[in-house]
Amino acid sequence: MGGPREPTLSERMLDFALDHPSGDVPDELLDWTSLRFTDTVGVALACAGRGLGVAAARLTLEEPAPGPASIWGSGGRQARAADACFANGMLAHGMDYDDTHTASMIHPSVVIVPTALAVGEETGASGRDVLAAAAIGYELAARLGTLAPGKPLQQRGFHPTSVLGIIPATAVAARLLGLSTSEAVSAAGLAGSMASGLMEFFSDGSDAKQMHPGWAAKGAVTAAKLARHGATGPATVLEGPSGLLKAFASVEAKDDAANAFAGLGRQWTGTGVSTKPYPAGHCIHATVDAWRALRDRLALNPEDVRRFTALVPSAYLHLVCEPLADKHTPRTVYDARFSLPFALALTVVDGALGVDSFNAERLTDPAVLDVAGRVDYEILEYTEYPAAFPGGVRVELADGTRHEEHLHHNIGSPGNPMRADDIAAKFRDCVHDVTGAAQAERLLDALRGLATAPSLTEFTAAMAAADAALGSPR
Incomplete structure (x- = not known):
């Protein structure tokens, strides 16, 4: 047997x-x-x-x-x-x-x-x-x-x-x-x-x-x-x-x-x-932050840059860089969240990437499209992938000089984590303007107190109160 x-x-x-x-x-x-x-x-x-x-x-x-x-x-x-x-x-x-x-x-x-x-x-x-x-x-x-x-x-x-x-x-x-x-x-x-x-x-x-x-x-x-x-x-x-x-x-x-x-x-x-600091595909984030670091280090303005080259692993080119012509001019807001050229352009033009950065009006914004059209990509196989979503950027300035920056561990990854206070700040940024501060804080407290809660009754009540301020789905 x-x-x-x-x-x-x-x-x-x-x-x-x-x-x-x-x-x-x-x-x-x-x-x-x-x-x-x-x-x-x-x-x-x-x-x-x-x-x-x-x-x-x-x-x-x-x-x-x-x-x-x-x-x-x-x-x-x-x-x-x-x-x-x-x-x-x-x-x-x-x-x-x-x-x-x-x-x-x-x-x-x-x-x-x-x-x-x-x-x-x-x-x-x-x-x-x-x-x-x-x-x-x-x-x-x-x-x-x-x-x-x-x-x-x-x-x-x-x-x-x-x-x-x-x-x-x-x-x-x-x-x-x-x-x-x-x-x-x-x-x-x-x-x-x-x-x-x-x-x-x-x-x-x-x-x-x-x-x-x-x-x-x-x-x-x-x-x-x-x-x-x-x-x-x-x-x-x-x-x-x-x-x-x-x-x-x-x-x-x-x-x-x-x-x-x-x-x-x-x-x-x-x-x-x-955890995501930006409302876009994760494979985009490191290049965005590499640009921000390079911009701050060199005190760059958008008009200083002749050409941007995103440096990305081959593993996610198909998600955020190809076909490049389509990524230069995304068709929808959701499409734009997976376009590295467009997300980088929003960051270059606005200085940051936030919860309301992606909207239909920006899809035809001439300043954003101008920068996006100057973005190309190059494969760089970072050793940190797949433990992180690394990336970088190289810029060619109007005077012909080139500079580059890399972020090997994207913000929010295990190697570069967002702290509890950072996540609470993100929650407030997401919720305060839609429910009001008082209801948002009650819900935040209920979520942070789950480990000792005898049931989900307080979460349910706090969610209902926040929802009442928000109203039905738009």
Whole structure:
């Protein structure tokens, strides 16, 4: 007779996700996770106040199904957890101002945070339990990303955030819903058939990418609840011959694939996440800051520069530099957020890049287009990638001299992190003008106090008060 079989990858993940006690999640990791919640909610409300990424919220409110989960930016209304996940996940990704796990190219928070908060509101979970579930979700996302890194997925036309993000989000939902191990494994198996998200939005700058994290979060909760009602899914959803890794990333799960999940609960690797200081694709940020440093060092004005050359790794040329002619003149605001020439031009002309830098009027701004048209790029393979999104800039001045600057660890990355005070300042910048300072501060306090909160009641009340000031989605 054969011996017991080795557990599948999803079984390894779900055993950890369900069994690891909240009390054994380190306090400093919970603090880190609460900052992810603060950043995500702040960005979502900034989007709500500007009418960005609101389509799923509008749909949910138009076809209401009453429930306990907050729909952010809705005037204080609530819905079923899965519907709230759809609305909030799309909203939080509405201006691409949310964080990125660099190595896997996943935007983890816009899938994990909406899932954890919505299911936490539904189940009455404590703040610590919600944060612990999310921390485990970040860990699983990072581990899964080592098996299917973002670049191969993107090159095959798939968006890593939604394709990979649905699995750890399902683990978060399963933990908070109290599923058994067999139910949770089935939930992951079901979620694998819901994994989706195409990169084709780059062809015309449309909004499809905004939808991806909301759809993944909604799918995660739906899969967990289907499993609770008896639906089964394949335990080999990740490594099977027609599983997620092979189908989406063309990755053959080798015998040592289980090593990706070794040390769970002892070694926490999910914190390799970069917070964004700018509402644009992460691959743009280092070049923007390199320009700002060079400008300040040499006291440069825009008219002093004849030519700009962005210095970028080949890994993300396809995202922010090519085709160059299209990047010089982006078609939509969302398109502009992924144009390194245009984002650099906004920074050159305005002196900074802020929450309101990207808008439709700037797409035809002659001064911005003039600078963007002077931006070229050159490949430079920085050793810091993929631990960071490095970049640089070279300028040729009117007198023919050349100068360059590099930023090897982008601001907000693990090697150059934004502090808790920086993230609070970003939250205020995002939220104060849309909810008013008093309501924004109450919500900020509720988010920062989650680790000791007996439930999410204060978060829900603070969100409703902030929403009342904001009103319904624009």
